[in-house]
Amino acid sequence: MTITVAIDAMGGDHGLAVTVAAALSYLKHTLDTKIILVGHRDAVVRALAAAGSFESERVSIQVATQVVTMDEAPALAIRKKKDSSMRVAVNLLKEGRADACVSAGNTGALMAISSFVLKTLPGIERPAIAATLPTYKGQTVVLDLGANINCSAQQLLQFGVMGAMLATAVDGKDRPTVGLLNIGAEAIKGNDVVKEAADLLRASHLNFYGNVEGDDIFKGTVDVVVCDGFTGNVLLKSTEGLARIMATYLREEFSRNLLTKVSSIVARPVIRAFRRRVDPRQYNGATLVGLRGIVVKSHGSADVFAFETAIKRAAAEVTNGVLMRIEEMIAGQQVNVA
Amino acid sequence: MTITVAIDAMGGDHGLAVTVAAALSYLKHTLDTKIILVGHRDAVVRALAAAGSFESERVSIQVATQVVTMDEAPALAIRKKKDSSMRVAVNLLKEGRADACVSAGNTGALMAISSFVLKTLPGIERPAIAATLPTYKGQTVVLDLGANINCSAQQLLQFGVMGAMLATAVDGKDRPTVGLLNIGAEAIKGNDVVKEAADLLRASHLNFYGNVEGDDIFKGTVDVVVCDGFTGNVLLKSTEGLARIMATYLREEFSRNLLTKVSSIVARPVIRAFRRRVDPRQYNGATLVGLRGIVVKSHGSADVFAFETAIKRAAAEVTNGVLMRIEEMIAGQQVNVA
Numbered sequence: 001m002t003i004t005v006a007i008d009a010m011g012g013d014h015g016l017a018v019t020v021a022a023a024l025s026y027l028k029h030t031l032d033t034k035i036i037l038v039g040h041r042d043a044v045v046r047a048l049a050a051a052g053s054f055e056s057e058r059v060s061i062q063v064a065t066q067v068v069t070m071d072e073a074p075a076l077a078i079r080k081k082k083d084s085s086m087r088v089a090v091n092l093l094k095e096g097r098a099d100a101c102v103s104a105g106n107t108g109a110l111m112a113i114s115s116f117v118l119k120t121l122p123g124i125e126r127p128a129i130a131a132t133l134p135t136y137k138g139q140t141v142v143l144d145l146g147a148n149i150n151c152s153a154q155q156l157l158q159f160g161v162m163g164a165m166l167a168t169a170v171d172g173k174d175r176p177t178v179g180l181l182n183i184g185a186e187a188i189k190g191n192d193v194v195k196e197a198a199d200l201l202r203a204s205h206l207n208f209y210g211n212v213e214g215d216d217i218f219k220g221t222v223d224v225v226v227c228d229g230f231t232g233n234v235l236l237k238s239t240e241g242l243a244r245i246m247a248t249y250l251r252e253e254f255s256r257n258l259l260t261k262v263s264s265i266v267a268r269p270v271i272r273a274f275r276r277r278v279d280p281r282q283y284n285g286a287t288l289v290g291l292r293g294i295v296v297k298s299h300g301s302a303d304v305f306a307f308e309t310a311i312k313r314a315a316a317e318v319t320n321g322v323l324m325r326i327e328e329m330i331a332g333q334q335v336n337v338a
Numbered sequence: 339m340t341i342t343v344a345i346d347a348m349g350g351d352h353g354l355a356v357t358v359a360a361a362l363s364y365l366k367h368t369l370d371t372k373i374i375l376v377g378h379r380d381a382v383v384r385a386l387a388a389a390g391s392f393e394s395e396r397v398s399i400q401v402a403t404q405v406v407t408m409d410e411a412p413a414l415a416i417r418k419k420k421d422s423s424m425r426v427a428v429n430l431l432k433e434g435r436a437d438a439c440v441s442a443g444n445t446g447a448l449m450a451i452s453s454f455v456l457k458t459l460p461g462i463e464r465p466a467i468a469a470t471l472p473t474y475k476g477q478t479v480v481l482d483l484g485a486n487i488n489c490s491a492q493q494l495l496q497f498g499v500m501g502a503m504l505a506t507a508v509d510g511k512d513r514p515t516v517g518l519l520n521i522g523a524e525a526i527k528g529n530d531v532v533k534e535a536a537d538l539l540r541a542s543h544l545n546f547y548g549n550v551e552g553d554d555i556f557k558g559t560v561d562v563v564v565c566d567g568f569t570g571n572v573l574l575k576s577t578e579g580l581a582r583i584m585a586t587y588l589r590e591e592f593s594r595n596l597l598t599k600v601s602s603i604v605a606r607p608v609i610r611a612f613r614r615r616v617d618p619r620q621y622n623g624a625t626l627v628g629l630r631g632i633v634v635k636s637h638g639s640a641d642v643f644a645f646e647t648a649i650k651r652a653a654a655e656v657t658n659g660v661l662m663r664i665e666e667m668i669a670g671q672q673v674n675v676a
Contacts, residue, residue: 183571214575218583233521237552245556253612267605274591
């Protein structure tokens with residue numbers, strides 16, 4: 001089957017320079033795939049030309065005259081930017097002209113526009129943002145990462161179902177274990193919502209492991225970690241921040257003086273292997289899961305390699321029939337939970 | 339002035355082997371300090387002897403016949419372990435026989451016992467757990483790290499006051515900046531409590547910076563980061579977990595084969611400098627702040643170096659009159675906030 005991915009070509013910190021180059025690189029590495037670049041026609045044509053390419057059967061342009069800015073209020077983006085590259089890309093999905101959509105733009109606006117245009121899957125109250133994080137044992141799907149500040153126990157259960165489905169469909173895990181993020185040895189283990197969610201998860205068809213703590217994420221204790229969007233967002237950003245600082249420290253120590261610079265040459269292959277192992281670009285692409293359509297959010301600061309990873313993730317979700325699988329599983333859960 | 343620190347000698351994963359050795363090392367590096375080791379007399383005497391020491395004017399023993407276990411329910415620890423090393427150490431503080439208390443035991447139990455025995459400072463509803471984390475620019479006080487799951491806006495304001503006081507008194511910062519942990523570009527920026535807390539912080543005498551995100555912590559954007567205990571606990575444990583995994587990766591890459599092992603010898607000074615810079619033991623010792631007494635919680639797995647850091651932290655809080663300063667500042671805030 002041919003997969004068509006709509007790309008918000010104007011989104012992200014680097015815009016067309018990254019999105020167009022990543023799209024072309026992706027096409028080079030795949031067969032039976034098409035890309036629709038959404039944005040200002042002239043700008044897209046210029047970016048294609050700069051990359052030594054042009055419109056073709058596999059790379060088409062869909063015109064959009066507006067751009068959602070990175071700090072635009074989502075409600076305003078819905079109301080005032082009906083012809084934005086982000087909105088038009090999501091519309092292509094709705095119209096069945098694309099199988100998935102990728103954007104590196106404003107997260108809140110992408111979530112709001114996608115929810116408004118596509119609606120949620122039956123049985124899903126609110127969509128969530130899910131990402132795959134690297135762990136010592138492999139990888140773990142974590143959700144929600146910021147779409148839902150206050151979550152009900154029922155929503156946390158739904159996140160568990162959606163996360164398990166992603167772990168199965170995209171990461172190829174059979175009966176993935178699901179953990180509920182909680183805090184440890186302290187007086188009261190979690191609030192009432194978390195306690196109730198644990199009961200719902202235990203009673204569900206999921207392979208529920210139980211409560212997990214912050215350090216279980218990178219240990220790889222479970223395949224899926226469920227949490228509310230406030231906690232998940234803080235978790236994601238603080239660990240990203242720490243990883244960045246640690247990489248900076250390592251670089252600084254190796255460039256401190258002549259001696260350390262020499263040792264950096266000797267240690268280069270090791271440092272390179274280390275960097276490859278912790279490179280966040282390999283995991284770029286968060287899924288807006290629970291929608292009637294596959295929407296992947298790339299990091300705003302993504303480079304070509306990272307943005308191509310997000311495109312690949314979107315295509316993999318199409319190939320593996322993630323939407324249908326989640327729908328089936330949610331239907332099964334409802335019978336069980338009710 | 340002579341400072342006396344009461345140490346829960348039985349607490350922590352390694353118990354006496356660590357607590358006694360750290361106490362002796364601390365005494366060696368300071369003048370005018372005394373330690374009271376609280377625990378089973380025979381066991382403490384044996385641990386002192388093993389470290390080539392004995393009871394003296396500077397190291398005394400206070401007998402306690404019970405031990406609070408690491409997974410014991412706090413309520414049970416209060417009711418059934420009235421002669422535990424933890425409880426007796428906190429009692430010494432209450433009785434004025436010690437100026438501060440340090441324990442590596444069960445966090446929930448230490449918080450419950452300390453609150454029950456010492457009570458909170460006037461104007462403080464609930465104590466918090468505060469730690470100093472290393473950042474690119476220096477260090478940041480983060481609180482609460484797990485004592486309070488559900489926090490009111492008023493409590494978050496009080497955390498701000500207490501955190502600012504710690505940053506001033508212990509870390510020597512003049513008019514420290516205070517940030518409120520929140521999530522970024524998403525639709526609704528934080529829940530109602532966080533929004534209300536921002537208003538209270540803005541109206542306070544504090545040097546309020548505004549909202550900060552997870553990655554601002556390690557960037558060192560502000561001197562104090564305020565959050566609820568659920569978020570703070572996840573944040574602390576997930577970043578600890580990530581740092582541990584990254585250190586493991588680095589070790590693994592350097593010991594992969596003969597060539598990488600040789601390069602590890604060349605790079606050893608650099609790696610050592612890097613490790614020193616990210617060594618969490620330098621920051622061991624979380625303050626249970628807001629109580630009528632100075633109680634410092636060491637990481638349960640602390641080694642001698644780390645536990646000594648926690649003792650130093652407790653002593654520094656005594657020297658700098660943290661309690662009185664917080665009390666004064668809270669009194670000032672109430673006038674302002676009302």
